[in-house]
Amino acid sequence: MIKLIECPRDAMQGIPHFIDTAIKAAYINQLSEVGFDTIDFGSFVNPKAVPQMKDTEEVLSLLDLHHSKSKLLAIVANLRGAEDAGHFPEIDYLGFPLSISETFQQRNTNKSISEAFNELEEIQNLCEVKGKILVTYLSMGFGNPYGEEYSPEMVLNFVERLDQLGVKIISLSDTIGVANPALITELFETQIQAFPNIEFGAHLHSTRETIGEKVLAGLKGGCTRFDGALNGYGGCPMAKDDLVGNMATEVMVETLEKAGHDLKLNKRELKEAMKLTQFVFTEV
Template identity: 35%
Template sequence: MGNSEVYLTDVTGRDGFQMEKDWIETEDKRLILQGIIDAGIKRIEATSFVSPKSIPQLKDAKEIVGSLKSEEITVVALVPNVKGAENALKSGVDEINFVLSISETHNRKNVNHTVRESLEEVYSIQKLMNSTQTVLNVSLGTTFGCPFEGKFNVSKVSSVIDQLMYNGVDKVTLADTTGMANPKKISHYITTLREAFPVVQFSLHLHNTRGMGLVNLLAGYNAGVRHFDASLGGIGGCPFAPGATGNVCLEDVVHMFMEMGVPIGPSINLKKLINTSKKMEEILGYKLPGQVMKAGTAGEVIAN
């Protein structure tokens, strides 16, 4: 399968914070994200340029991006439409992550568009970005199933990627928005899609809704995916999908790959990640679902 190294994108600032009901001060958000960066994670999906009426927690998107700009990291922002892309470009992000759902029902609830309308937005955003150095990634929500429409066949996903390829998109994230995937399904999807679209860089964005986040991620790795999203402490979820819970936990993912001897980049410091997760737990004021921050690493020896 070639390169064995894993590349991680932290999505705490966007997918993590968007579910928080109580306002998190911008300085606290910046403190958490800077802690993640200082722990060696160099790719950060920091926020979303979305209507503050839809997700008020992310109304400080411009300030967050401005505080993180650095040549050493890649700052990503999620956008739901052309207006969001325009604002993201003005802020100077390195990459735009456009989101659309495989499910018509979820896409309408999430971004108030049909799937076709969202695909038309992709074309408009590509034109907008032609004169910039900014990269476009497209995230496909509810890839493995939808709480409104049930489970999907991989052919449904392939038909959408076909249209993205026609528009020149070669970076695609497959998102298990409400944790409906299983390792067998992940393996089948990834094997099928990588064979059908060999030039596409696939990423996986997995949620731990039913406790299968890490095993699904490992199934994706074994099937050839090398790019994964995760959030500190395992926080997050989709506000427009019933029952949605957090992402795979960033420090748990790092710990798993380290224990397996899989390269994840020499700069990642697991202890710093755990400390930042504990700090975030204090800021948010509740126990986070992450496991390694509670138990410690498998290599730690407890004195009797």
């Protein structure tokens, strides 16, 4: 079964103007009507680092989750954020960004990789106590722009360490949109065969023209969990090409349905959500 994870948090966090809390909540409420498996709705991080997400708790209080089948995911960058998120029973998943790149780990969470692993272990333990599931995003998983060493074997080594900590969901992340179909297929095939007890996801960035081939490459490698954002909003601020945003959900839906997958989405509600993006992400 294909799982689609819609990521309004990733789409919103880089928007320079502050999006009103009520607008955020209304948009996420609309997304919850579509039938996505999970909605990455907010983050519990330092508001100075990500000011757009400073109202995540308020947004959560405005969500109407009674009739939604979608689960909620919140991003955390340290144990304190995980403890804050852990107080809310509505949140099912905590997402933590771990990077293969030492440079990006420092830029993203102000920690070394070694420190990040220590933090991750504490968060994993907290999740087990609080009844949450940790999703680890393995960023720079397909290469990086810093000239650092990279290889598929490094990815395998990181996954092995995460497996030893009991992590059950790992999303391989192409932070700057450098992955090609061959590498995507290779990485997923290798990881899924080596660690059948782990659920692997794809958090890829892409220009609109190459989304379809990347989705199909992931499918070929055995991946059935895909992150996206309507209209492809968001992306890594370090990307040199400002067109390298998130995978546009509507393009992924079209690709997956053409490949024969029944996604069980409410197309009428999806169309309404698409209309809302123009209002949410455009400064008035």
